[in-house]
Amino acid sequence: MIGLREVSFSYGDRPVLRNVSFSVGQSESAVVMGPSGSGKSTILRLILGLETPQQGQVLIHGQDISTLKEKTKRELRKKIGMVFQDGALFDSLTVGENIGYYLLEHTRLPFEEITHRVRRMLGFVGLDADEIIDKLPEQLSGGMRRRVAIGRALLSTDPKIMLYDEPTTGLDPQAIDNVLNLIKKLHQERSISTIAVTHQIVDAFDIADRFIVVYEGEVAFDGSVQELRDCRDSRVQAFLAPFRSSFAGVARRRFVDGGQGL
Amino acid sequence: MQILSAVNNWLKRFANELQRLFYFSLRMVAALFGRPFYVAETLEQMYLIGVGSLYLIVLTGIFAGQGMALAYSVELADFGAKNYLGRIMAIAIIRELGPILAGLMVAARVASGITAEIGAMKSSNQLDAMVAFGIDPIKKIAVPRLIALVIMVPVLTIICDAIAILGAYFVADFVAHVTPTMYWSNVRGRLIFGNLFIGFFKPFVFSFIIAFISCYKGFTSEGGTKGVGQATTNSVVMASITILTVNFFITKVVFSLIKGYL
Numbered sequence: 001m002i003g004l005r006e007v008s009f010s011y012g013d014r015p016v017l018r019n020v021s022f023s024v025g026q027s028e029s030a031v032v033m034g035p036s037g038s039g040k041s042t043i044l045r046l047i048l049g050l051e052t053p054q055q056g057q058v059l060i061h062g063q064d065i066s067t068l069k070e071k072t073k074r075e076l077r078k079k080i081g082m083v084f085q086d087g088a089l090f091d092s093l094t095v096g097e098n099i100g101y102y103l104l105e106h107t108r109l110p111f112e113e114i115t116h117r118v119r120r121m122l123g124f125v126g127l128d129a130d131e132i133i134d135k136l137p138e139q140l141s142g143g144m145r146r147r148v149a150i151g152r153a154l155l156s157t158d159p160k161i162m163l164y165d166e167p168t169t170g171l172d173p174q175a176i177d178n179v180l181n182l183i184k185k186l187h188q189e190r191s192i193s194t195i196a197v198t199h200q201i202v203d204a205f206d207i208a209d210r211f212i213v214v215y216e217g218e219v220a221f222d223g224s225v226q227e228l229r230d231c232r233d234s235r236v237q238a239f240l241a242p243f244r245s246s247f248a249g250v251a252r253r254r255f256v257d258g259g260q261g262l
Numbered sequence: 263m264q265i266l267s268a269v270n271n272w273l274k275r276f277a278n279e280l281q282r283l284f285y286f287s288l289r290m291v292a293a294l295f296g297r298p299f300y301v302a303e304t305l306e307q308m309y310l311i312g313v314g315s316l317y318l319i320v321l322t323g324i325f326a327g328q329g330m331a332l333a334y335s336v337e338l339a340d341f342g343a344k345n346y347l348g349r350i351m352a353i354a355i356i357r358e359l360g361p362i363l364a365g366l367m368v369a370a371r372v373a374s375g376i377t378a379e380i381g382a383m384k385s386s387n388q389l390d391a392m393v394a395f396g397i398d399p400i401k402k403i404a405v406p407r408l409i410a411l412v413i414m415v416p417v418l419t420i421i422c423d424a425i426a427i428l429g430a431y432f433v434a435d436f437v438a439h440v441t442p443t444m445y446w447s448n449v450r451g452r453l454i455f456g457n458l459f460i461g462f463f464k465p466f467v468f469s470f471i472i473a474f475i476s477c478y479k480g481f482t483s484e485g486g487t488k489g490v491g492q493a494t495t496n497s498v499v500m501a502s503i504t505i506l507t508v509n510f511f512i513t514k515v516v517f518s519l520i521k522g523y524l
Contacts, residue, residue: 088387
C-alpha cells in the first residue's frame with residue numbers, strides 16, 4: 001500500500017535520507033522511530049507528496065506520488081490523513097470550522113449537514129461538541145488539539161492511510177493515553193494503515209506491530225518488537241540504550257502479561 | 263582574494279533570491295486565474311488593508327502636506343511666487359509624495375503583517391495542512407492579498423493625495439496668506455491627464471511589489487519565531503527600497519513617454 005524504494009532526499013546541500021526502503025501493507029500499523037533530526041518527519045512529508053525525493057520512488061497504492069501532477073496528487077492525498085506535529089490547526093478558525101474545513105472548501109453540503117458531521121466526529125474523537133465546537137485552537141489543551149487534528153484528518157478525506165507526526169510529544173500522561181487509544185481505535189475499527197513517527201519508544205510499542213528505526217538518514221532496523229529487542233546493530237543499540245528499562249517493562253506487559261510471550 | 267570570494271558568493275545568493283522571487287511572483291499571477299475564487303477572503307483583506315491603513319494614511323498625508331507647504335511657501339515667497347504654491351503642491355503630491363507615502367506606509371504596516379502571518383502559518387505547518395487537504399496556499403492565502411492590495415493601494419493613494427493637498431491648503435491660507443481661490447484654482451489647473459496618470463500608475467505598481475515581496479518572504483521564511491521575525495523585517499526593508507527605486511524609474515520612463523501631456 002505504501003512503499004519507499006531506495007529514497008534519498010536532501011534539503012539543499014544537507015542530506016537527510018539515504019537509500020531508505022520499507023513498505024507498509026493494508027491495515028498494518030508501523031512506527032518510524034529514531035533520534036531527533038534523523039529524517040523521520042521527512043519520510044511522512046515524502047509520503048504525502050509535500051517533498052520530492054532526489055532519488056527513488058514513493059509508492060502509494062502502486063503510484064509514485066513524487067512523479068504525479070499536482071491535480072493527481074490531490075486525488076491521491078484524499079486517501080491519506082495526516083496529523084501534523086502539534087496538530088497544525090488553523091488558528092484563525094474555530095474547532096468546528098477546523099474539523100469541517102475540507103467539507104466547507106470542497107463540497108456544497110448544507111451548513112447544517114456539515115455541523116452535524118463535525119459534532120459526530122467530535123464525539124468519535126472523545127470530545128464534547130457543545131463545549132468546544134466554537135472555541136479557538138489556542139483555547140484547547142495539547143491533547144485536545146491533537147484529537148481535533150485527528151478528527152479533522154478523518155472527516156476531511158475518509159482516509160485509508162493515516163500518518164501521525166509525533167502524536168504524543170509534549171502531552172501529559174492522561175492526554176497521551178487518550179491519543180494512543182484513539183489511534184488504536186481507528187486502526188482496529190476502520191482497518192486503516194498507520195504510520196506514526198515518534199521518538200517516544202513506550203508509545204511506539206502501544207500502537208504498532210512493526211518498528212522501523214531510522215538513524216542518520218538510513219533505515220537501521222525494520223521488524224517486530226521481538227526482533228527489535230534482539231537486534232545487535234550498534235546504531236539500534238545506541239538509540240535504545242536510554243530506554244532499556246521502559247523497553248523491558250513495556251515488552252513484558254505486552255508480551256508476557258498480555259499472554260503472547262516472547 | 264577572500265573579499266572577492268565573499269562578494270562573489272553574495273552576488274550569487276542575491277541572483278538566486280531574485281530568481282526565486284520572480285518565479286514565486288509568476289505563480290501568484292498564474293493563480294489569479296481559474297477557480298476557486300476566494301471572494302470572502304479577498305473582501306476581508308480589502309477591509310483589513312484599506313480601512314486598517316486609513317488612519318495612518320490620513321495622519322501622514324496631512325502632516326507631510328503641511329510640512330512641504332511650509333517649506334515651499336518660504337522659498338516661493340523669496341521669488342514673489344507664493345501664489346503658485348497650489349500648483350507646486352498639486353504636482354509634488356499627486357506625482358510623487360502621495361504614491362510614495364501611501365506605498366511606504368502600506369509596505370510598513372501591511373507587508374510586515376502579511377509576512378508575519380504567512381510565516382507563522384508556515385512554521386506551525388498550517389500551509390502544509392492546507393496542501394494535505396487539497397488547497398493551494400498561494401491561491402487561498404496570497405492571491406486574496408494581492409487583489410486586495412491592487413484595489414486598495416490606489417484608493418489609499420487618492421485619499422492621501424486629497425488629505426495632503428488639503429493640509430497644504432491650511433498652511434497656504436493661514437500661514438502663507440495665499441487666497442483660497444488662488445490656491446484651489448492652481449491645484450485644479452494641474453489636475454491634468456499626465457499628472458493623474460503617473461499618480462495612479464505608481465500605486466498600482468507598488469501594490470504588486472508589496473504583495474509579491476511580503477508573500478514571498480512569508481512563504482520562504484525558515485527558522486521558527488526568529489526566522490519569521492527576520493523575514494518580516496526583510497520584507498519591509500526590501501519592499502520599501504524597491505518602491506523608492508521603482509518610483510524613480512517610473513517617473514523617468516513615464517516622463518519621457520507622456521511629456522506632451524504634462
